[in-house]
Amino acid sequence: MFHAHTYDHYQVPASPLIQVEHLTRIITTRMQKTMLLNDITFTVPTQSLFAINGPSGSGKSTLLNMLTGIDRPTEGRVIFADQELKAQGENVLARWRGRNVGIIFQFFQLIPTLTAFENVLLALELGGGGGLRRKDWRERALTCLDMVALSSFAHRLPAELSGGQQQRVAIARALANDPPALIADEPTGNLDSATANSVFTTLANLTHQGKTVIYVTHDPQLASLASARIDLLDGQIVNEHGANAIITSRREVHS
Numbered sequence: 001m002f003h004a005h006t007y008d009h010y011q012v013p014a015s016p017l018i019q020v021e022h023l024t025r026i027i028t029t030r031m032q033k034t035m036l037l038n039d040i041t042f043t044v045p046t047q048s049l050f051a052i053n054g055p056s057g058s059g060k061s062t063l064l065n066m067l068t069g070i071d072r073p074t075e076g077r078v079i080f081a082d083q084e085l086k087a088q089g090e091n092v093l094a095r096w097r098g099r100n101v102g103i104i105f106q107f108f109q110l111i112p113t114l115t116a117f118e119n120v121l122l123a124l125e126l127g128g129g130g131g132l133r134r135k136d137w138r139e140r141a142l143t144c145l146d147m148v149a150l151s152s153f154a155h156r157l158p159a160e161l162s163g164g165q166q167q168r169v170a171i172a173r174a175l176a177n178d179p180p181a182l183i184a185d186e187p188t189g190n191l192d193s194a195t196a197n198s199v200f201t202t203l204a205n206l207t208h209q210g211k212t213v214i215y216v217t218h219d220p221q222l223a224s225l226a227s228a229r230i231d232l233l234d235g236q237i238v239n240e241h242g243a244n245a246i247i248t249s250r251r252e253v254h255s
């Protein structure tokens with residue numbers, strides 16, 4: 001069970017890290033048009049623990065892909081740290097992502113042939129080291145593993161770690177380049193409840209270290225722990241807390 005308290009008692013800076021304005025995503029095929037997101041407007045406060053909640057098919061993954069610049073909106077825009085995410089080449093976007101967001105997946109997605117340490121080091125190599133010189137990358141990788149209480153497991157392969165430990169390595173990897181935001185897609189969805197609780201607490205505590213932590217969940221209880229949130233249904237925001245969201249229709253979210 002997750003502890004029934006929220007993380008909204010911290011002082012957070014006034015300006016939002018992310019502004020999402022009138023975001024619409026339509027997929028057009030020869031046969032039909034499908035509206036995946038319908039005029040979504042909200043802000044993600046800096047250093048918040050931010051939940052994107054909603055049942056399967058409500059548009060959560062589609063929205064995450066817009067926030068990370070993986071997909072482009074049909075209409076509207078995403079402003080990340082005062083910079084609009086524009087259509088750019090994949091190399092430019094990958095570099096932007098490396099510096100600005102650490103992504104955490106439900107199924108960890110560690111490289112199985114690399115140790116925990118090497119998985120984090122690889123993120124530094126791919127992301128350019130977060131402003132550090134190459135000679136400092138190994139120490140940074142160890143620091144990140146230490147931040148998730150895994151430094152003594154640095155030389156284990158993913159298969160030699162529990163699910164919770166693997167997800168902690170994934171969190172360390174996401175922290176490697178010191179991005180302002182971590183974005184997690186159902187980060188505890190593949191873990192038993194005790195492990196999920198401890199991984200979630202690790203993520204939540206990163207807001208104390210200046211990070212904005214955005215997580216997607218279909219679990220209303222997990223969403224209730226956030227300091228700010230939106231609830232999605234059928235591609236629209238139906239409820240919000242602390243996100244300055246425009247609510248287009250008032251309906252209950254059932255998971």
Ligand SMILES: Nc1ncnc2c1ncn2[C@@H]1O[C@H](COP(=O)(O)OP(=O)(O)OP(=O)(O)O)[C@@H](O)[C@H]1O
Nearest residue numbers: 027034036054055056057058059060061062063218
């Ligand atoms: N490329 C696509 N073409 C057509 N429809 C799509 C496409 N991608 C997603 N969809 C549809 O858009 C809706 C939203 O999908 P999305 O994956 O964003 O939902 P979700 O809330 O993340 O769901 P889940 O929790 O199951 O991952 C769903 O109905 C999905 O079937």
